Amino acid sequence: MKAGSWKTLLYLKGKTQGIKLCIDPEHFLDDKRAPICKEKFELYIMPRNGLVIWPKSGRASMMELKPRAIADAEIYVIEVGFGYGDKVNGKLPGEFYVANMFREVVVSDSEWWDATAASKVAFFFEKSDDLKENKGIISQNIEIGKTFISKKDVGKVHKIDGEGESGDETGEGKEKLLAPPPPKIEPNIPTTTVPPVRYINNPDYQTGSNEEENPNTYTPGKWWAWGLFVGFIIGSLLGTVIIGGIFYVLRRTVYGFWYRGMYKRYGCDASGTTGGITGVGFGNTTTGAITVGGTTGGATTAGTTGGTTGSSTTTGGASTIAM
Numbered sequence: 001m002k003a004g005s006w007k008t009l010l011y012l013k014g015k016t017q018g019i020k021l022c023i024d025p026e027h028f029l030d031d032k033r034a035p036i037c038k039e040k041f042e043l044y045i046m047p048r049n050g051l052v053i054w055p056k057s058g059r060a061s062m063m064e065l066k067p068r069a070i071a072d073a074e075i076y077v078i079e080v081g082f083g084y085g086d087k088v089n090g091k092l093p094g095e096f097y098v099a100n101m102f103r104e105v106v107v108s109d110s111e112w113w114d115a116t117a118a119s120k121v122a123f124f125f126e127k128s129d130d131l132k133e134n135k136g137i138i139s140q141n142i143e144i145g146k147t148f149i150s151k152k153d154v155g156k157v158h159k160i161d162g163e164g165e166s167g168d169e170t171g172e173g174k175e176k177l178l179a180p181p182p183p184k185i186e187p188n189i190p191t192t193t194v195p196p197v198r199y200i201n202n203p204d205y206q207t208g209s210n211e212e213e214n215p216n217t218y219t220p221g222k223w224w225a226w227g228l229f230v231g232f233i234i235g236s237l238l239g240t241v242i243i244g245g246i247f248y249v250l251r252r253t254v255y256g257f258w259y260r261g262m263y264k265r266y267g268c269d270a271s272g273t274t275g276g277i278t279g280v281g282f283g284n285t286t287t288g289a290i291t292v293g294g295t296t297g298g299a300t301t302a303g304t305t306g307g308t309t310g311s312s313t314t315t316g317g318a319s320t321i322a323m
Contacts, residue, residue, distance in 0.1 A: 001082075001119040001120070001121065001139075001141050001142060001143060001167075002119060002141060002143050002165075002166045002167070003115045003116045003119050004083065004115055004119070004166055004167040004168060004169055004170055005081065005082055005083025005084075005092050005167035005168045005169075005170055006081055006082050006083070006119065006139065006141035006167045007079055007080070007081030007082075007139065007141065007167075008079070008080050008081060008137060008138070008139040008141075008142075009077055009078075009079055009137070009138045009139065010077065010078050010079075010080060010123075010131070010136065010137060011075055011076075011077050011131060011132035011135055011136050011137075011138070012047060012066075012075070012076060012077070012078065012130060012131060012132070012136075013072065013073060013074070013075060013129070013130055013131070013132070014066060014070040014071050014072040014073065014074050014075075014076065015072035015073070015127075015130070016047055016048070016066075016125070016126070016127075016130040017046070017047075017048060017126050017127075017130075018044065018045065018046045018047075018125075018126055019044070019045040019046075019047070019123060019124070019125055019130075020037070020042055020043070020044055020045075020123070020124040021042070021043040021044075021045070021080065021121055021122070021123055021124075022035060022037035022038070022041065022042055022043075022121065022122045022124065023038070023041040023042070023043070023055060023113070023117060023118060023120070023121060024038065024041065024117040024118075024120045024121075025037050025038060025041075025120070025122050026038065028120050028122065031146065035122040037122070037124075040055060040056050040058075041055050041056065042055055043055050043080075043096060043108075045065070045078070045080070045098060046065075047065040047066040047078065048066055050062055050063055050064050050065055050066070052065075052098050052106055054096070054108040054109070054110070055096075055108070055110075056110060057108075057109070057110065059108075059109060061098075061106035061107075062106075063098070063100060063104055063106050064100060064102075064104070065078055065098075065100050067101065075132050076101060077101060078098065078099065078100055078101070079097075079098070079099040079100075080096075080097075080098050080099075081096070081097055081099075082094070082095070082096050082097075082113070082115075082118045082119075082170070083095070083115075083167060083168060083170045084096075084097040084105065084107050085107065087168075088171055089171070090169070091168075091169050091170055091171040092168050092169070092170045092171065093112055093170070093171060094110075094112035094113045094114070094115060094118065094170040094171050094172075095107050095108045095109070095110065095112065095113070096108045096113070096118070112170070112171055112172070114172075115169075115170045118170075123137065140165045141165055141166075141167055
């Protein structure tokens with residue numbers, strides 16, 4: 001890219017997992033070697049997760065990049081560029097940005113990047129077929145471009161030379177594209193404290209003279225494993241018996257709704273508490289009169305005098321027997 005603002009359209013397949021953009025990588029102008037990214041000067045784009053991680057600060061922005069309706073083999077587009085925002089003194093802010101198909105944009109929040117360094121970028125993809133064939137990357141600002149298929153085929157470079165249109169001028173950046181200093185190596189100072197004995201989780205490691213004396217090793221003589229299993233079985237059976245016994249003793253309370261339903265439909269006491277006698281225990285009584293042959297049209301009265309007397313009358317063609 002030429003120094004200044006630029007934008008690039010990436011035509012991605014739905015299966016694309018991630019993209020890495022390196023700013024001013026090493027070996028950028030070398031056609032014999034693949035570019036090497038500088039630490040903390042990498043911009044990560046994860047379309048399926050809707051996540052953009054900015055260089056240096058590591059701050060992340062969330063945005064829907066891949067529409068949910070796009071299948072793995074279908075194509076969608078995102079825009080990646082440099083130089084976005086309101087102009088300051090006639091110059092665009094030197095910030096990177098990422099935009100989706102719905103013109104939603106997320107922008108980095110640095111102290112502006114150097115335009116010359118930001119014009120040297122390298123895109124890395126997880127798979128060689130993540131881009132649309134022949135039209136994966138489109139930009140009017142590309143001055144020189146090259147494609148590496150894989151690290152083992154570095155010599156097979158597809159190179160593009162073009163004039164490239166110049167973008168708008170960007171402000172002077174304060175971000176320094178310098179690799180961070182290597183970590184300081186502290187001296188290894190020995191301590192006077194005796195370190196504790198470390199027990200390795202390995203049956204071959206013995207802490208005692210006898211294998212059965214080692215608390216970390218299981219042997220057939222140790223019964224605790226079987227004890228856990230047998231205890232579980234006994235506890236389950238005992239719990240079932242205790243709960244079943246409580247339900248049996250309190251069955252007229254626990255299953256009262258069912259007993260009342262049986263009495264209402266069939267006229268019997270299903271609990272067996274009253275020996276199956278109809279109505280007992282539910283507040284109802286029975287009568288001693290049995291009607292045979294029809295409906296009585298009157299009333300029959302029987303009494304007892306010095307013994308048992310039975311009488312029979314017929315009223316309206318029906319016979320009533322009093323007991």
